[in-house]
Amino acid sequence: MRRMRLSPEVRRRCQDAVDQAQDRLLALSRSLHAEPETAFREYRSAAKVSGLLRDEGFAVDVGVGGLDTAFTARYGDGPLVVGLCAEYDALPGLGHACGHNIIAASSVGAALALREVAAELDLTVVVVGTPAEEEGGGKITLLEAGVFDSVSMAMLVHPAPEDNCAPRPLALVELEVTYTGRESHSALAPHLGVNAADALTIAEVAVGVGRQHFEPRQQVHGIVTRGGDVPNVVPAHTRALYNLRAADMESLSRLESRIRACFAAGAIGAGCTHEVSATPAYAELVHDSFLSEAYRSAATELGRPLVSRAQELEMPTGSTDMGNVSRALPSLQPSIGINSGDAVNHQPEFAAACVAPGADRALLQGAVALAWTAAQAAQDEQARQRLLDQHRERGASKVGPR
Structure with a gap:
């Protein structure tokens, strides 16, 4: 040198x-x-x-x-x-x-x-x-x-x-996931509702159990930005914001695919629809x-x-x-x-x-x-x-x- x-x-x-x-x-x-x-x-x-x-x-x-x-x-x-x-x-x-x-x-x-x-x-x-x-x-x-x-x-x-x-x-991308279900009275007719909060719960559990298989330096952290409005209405709309980080853009791409699959699992499990949007990715x-x-x-x-x-x-x-x-x-x-x-x-x-x-x-x-x-x-x-x-x-x- x-x-x-x-x-x-x-x-x-x-x-x-x-x-x-x-x-x-x-x-x-x-x-x-x-x-x-x-x-x-x-x-x-x-x-x-x-x-x-x-x-x-x-x-x-x-x-x-x-x-x-x-x-x-x-x-x-x-x-x-x-x-x-x-x-x-x-x-x-x-x-x-x-x-x-x-x-x-x-x-x-x-x-x-x-x-x-x-x-x-x-x-x-x-x-x-x-x-x-x-x-x-x-x-x-x-x-x-x-x-x-x-x-x-x-x-x-x-x-x-x-x-x-x-x-x-680290490289970083921010993902926002939105779930849409159907409202109903939580006590009188919960069976008529489609619970978007359940979709979010399933997604968060999927992310949590998936951490065991993350690559070195991959990280995921998120917050719920909308969890429902009142407890006596089955929530039809929920939203969460997640930061995904990885050692480089290539590892970040693999991580993003995994987390998007977790979001999709939430929608399938709860019977909801969902949308995911992403910010421009920060490179390592x-x-x-x-x-x-x-x-x-x-x-x-x-x-x-x-x-x-x-x-x-x-x-x-x-x-x-x-x-x-x-x-x-x-x-x-x-x-x-x-x-x-x-x-x-x-x-x-x-x-x-x-x-x-x-x-x-x-x-x-x-x-x-x-x-x-x-x-x-x-x-x-x-x-x-x-x-x-x-x-x-x-x-x-x-x-x-x-």
């Missing part, structure tokens, strides 16, 4: 830029945290992030990819285009319990740092405002709309209880090896408390639409610890920790580490050429043969 070497001057200038922007970055993080907005409704949040970048001299384009709360902010004109993804959607009822306020602010900080060396490194810096990571897959929409076509590599740093330079987020996250090692080197230089590579493989993880980006172009999404104590992502205690001193430190160090990682890729001749070649080939494949 090649030793990572970054120019001390570039390293210093990136660090100085983040230091100088510290107050603005922390204020941005706190402002996002104080006014959480959920998927596709992040109007204030997108305006705060893009507004700061516009004030800093970035050329901002709002509403990209057909999404009102998406944007791009561009600086420089070099051929190597560094994409920094800013997430800013929150969780319903929990606010910023996954720390997207930190993600947005750290990506802005990295962009401000790279702005200072963009001319020297002959690169372009693009912040991509990506809504709806928690639900809806905003990056998938932007990817399909061509927003990432101009980007050579994409990065962000995600808050977590611990640092993990190479987490392995694939880290670019050079970017991952460059980030590890940067995090080590900053004194981050890194776990071993062996420990990284055992650490639990969720899912992200950054996975779809990573299957299309070189990408990186390390986790950075915020000293959240016993709290983990998607807990209210983690939301509170996302504006505590440990989160502030992670935000600033994450910004510097991302900037150093991108600068390392720009300075390393072999890595730079590979990224440019891959970008060119990706563009050629979209055009097709002439």
Whole structure:
């Protein structure tokens, strides 16, 4: 493995830029945290992030990819285009319990740092405002709309209880199943009813007993979103929402087939009809090896408390639409610890920790580490050429043969 070497001057200038922007970055993080907005409704949040970048001299384009709360902010004109993804959607009822306020602010900080060396490194810096990571897959929409076509590599740093330079987020698809039966009086004429709640019960039991045969890293978890209206009426309409996760898209496809069969079993057993709808699938996250090692080197230089590579493989993880980006172009999404104590992502205690001193430190160090990682890729001749070649080939494949 090649030793990572970054120019001390570039390293210093990136660090100085983040230091100088510290107050603005922390204020941005706190402002996002104080006014959480959920998927596709992040109007204030997108305006705060893009507004700061516009004030800093970035050329901002709002509403990209057909999404009102998406944007791009561009600086420089070099051929190597560094994409920094800013997430800013929150969780319903929990606010910023996954720390997207930190993600947005750290990506802005990295962009401000790279702005200072963009001319020297002959690169372009693009912040991509990506809504709806928690639900809806905003990056998938932007990817399909061509927003990432101009980007050579994409990065962000995600808050977590611990640092993990190479987490392995799972592929995910969300399935909604709806059962339809027939109402009847629960006491006077239950035999005339067709119980949609029974269908849901059978399906849940089928999923439960099927877990014994799940492949490694396959997971299923769901909630009942409609179980009936009143107990003295046989319920004719029920609905449930399930998340399916797997190590990769291929394993996810197999899992989805199994779970759809469980849903069908519920309908057959209860005599109901049923419908299943699916959201766009999140792919597993694939880290670019050079970017991952460059980030590890940067995090080590900053004194981050890194776990071993062996420990990284055992650490639990969720899912992200950054996975779809990573299957299309070189990408990186390390986790950075915020000293959240016993709290983990998607807990209210983690939301509170996302504006505590440990989160502030992670935000600033994450910004510097991302900037150093991108600068390392720009300075390393072999890595730079590979990224440019891959970008060119990706563009050629979209055009097709002439």
